[in-house]
Amino acid sequence: MSYLIVLPHIQVENANAISGLTYGFPAITHFLGFTHALSRQIQQSHGLRFTGCGVVSHQHQIQAYQANDRGDHYFAQTRNPLTKEAKTAPFNEEGRMHMTVTLFIECEGSLAHGDAGARDLEKLLQSLCVTQRLAGGTVISMKPVRVRALPQNTDELADVTRREMYRALPGFALIDRSELLVQHFAERQAQDPQTEMIDAWLDFATISYRAIQPEGGTVEWQYQPKPVKGYLVPLMVGFTPISPLYAAGEVARTRDTTSPFRFVEATYGVGEWRSPHRVNDIHQLIWRYPSNPGNYLCSHTIPLQEADLTEQEHSDF
Template sequence: MSYLIVLPHIQVENANAISGLTYGFPAITHFLGFTHALSRQVQQSHGLRFTGCGVVCHKHQVQAYQASERGDHYFALTRIPLTREAKTAPFNEEGRMHMTVTLFAECEGSIAHGDTGARELEQHLHTLCVAQRLAGGTVTAMKPVRVMALPQNGDELQNITRREMYRALPGFALVDRSELLAQHFTERQTQDPQAEMIDAWLDFSTITFRAEQQEDDSVQWQYQPKLAKGYLVPLMVGFTPISPLYAPGDVAKTRDPSTPFRFVEAAYGVGEWRSPHRVTDIHQLIWRYPAGTEHYICSHAKPLQEADLTEQDHSDF
């Protein structure tokens, strides 16, 4: 049986704001890792397993400041103590942020003792959540956890989706739109066979102006609309291998010498921040990580279709 676990309004301090080449919000792998850690604990205590996670952000505050008139922003870094030689110690730059998010976890299994067991599970999950870190940040508070049965389709599923999405307001849900990246890359290749995927990806993250000559021979800079409608953002969606799979112990200084090891690099896609009240099926909000494949690319089990977009969704941002 499937259940929906709602972890509402989790307040996190000093979460990681840098994800590979992107910054401003943690990678989706952080949230799937958080629910996977919960899954491992409730699997031992309750025999349940979390299979996916949806994310709605209510508040976010990147710890940065504007240091010049040009508008350049810099991360507010923690002061590192001096070395014994009274010199500044070397360190890696860390981007931090505060945020409030609601997570929707899809759960498989059977909850014993009906409503009583569900209430006990809610208390147990609340205790686990506040004791864990989310995206490297500290969980300071959260609202009571909700557990409910999750039908796969039908009117009941629509009612649950509508109720939970309106409860998630105000906020924005993060959905996968990587199919737009694949489509745009194909179009670029038809025009330029030497085009690379990184160029297509940067087209979704850059703000473009073009100089257009006017009738009086003057030139004005005109903003160029994005490639597609919606609040589209570049997104880190997982990892892809760059080396063969080494046997346990072949690579020195690994975290777990008893587990096979492989070198990987970050993989990127395109996401969209969408108002929750425009989500018509909660399964379209659930991100999942793959199993049994070489590439660790997170995506939706039920991809968003163009038919799911309303006229309001096509408004230009």
């Protein structure tokens, strides 16, 4: 049986605002990691498994300041204590942000004792969430957790989606639109075979102007629209391996010497911030773990073969 667990209005302080080449919001892997950490604890006590997570952002504030009149902004970082030699401690601090988000967690399994079991699970999750780190930040507060069964009937599921999405207003839901990147790359490559994927991705990430000079007129700078309409943003969606899988303990100075190890690099896609009232099916919102064991790429795709994310599988990344 499937359940929907709603963690409403989680207020987080000092979350990580940098995700590889992008900044402004944590990577989706942070939220799936938070979901997996909860799943490991709930699986032991209730036999349930969390298989995906949807994100709605209500508020965010990047910790940055404007340093000059040109509009350049810099991350506001803390001044760490000096060492015994009165030197700056070798500590690399990353950009931080405050945010308020609602998480929609997809849950598989059988919940005992009906409504009473659901209420007990809500109380347990309420206490667990405030003790977890979310995107490296501290959970300050959150509204009461809700657990409800996901109906199989299409009309009933649409009703549940509509109710939950309107309760998530005001806010913006993060949707995977990486298929637009693939489509745009194919179009650009048809025009120029030497076009690379990074060129197509930058079309979604940059604000571009082109100099237009009418015949006999003055030069005008004309804004170049994004490839597709919508609130589209560059997004880190996972990791791609760049080395073979090494045996446990073969690579020095790893955090876990009992699991295999592999070097990876960040992989990017395109996301869309969409108003929740435009989400017609709750499954359109859920990001899931990767179905391809060779890459750790998160998307809305339902894996063909569901598998537990054991320590062995996570050690590859």
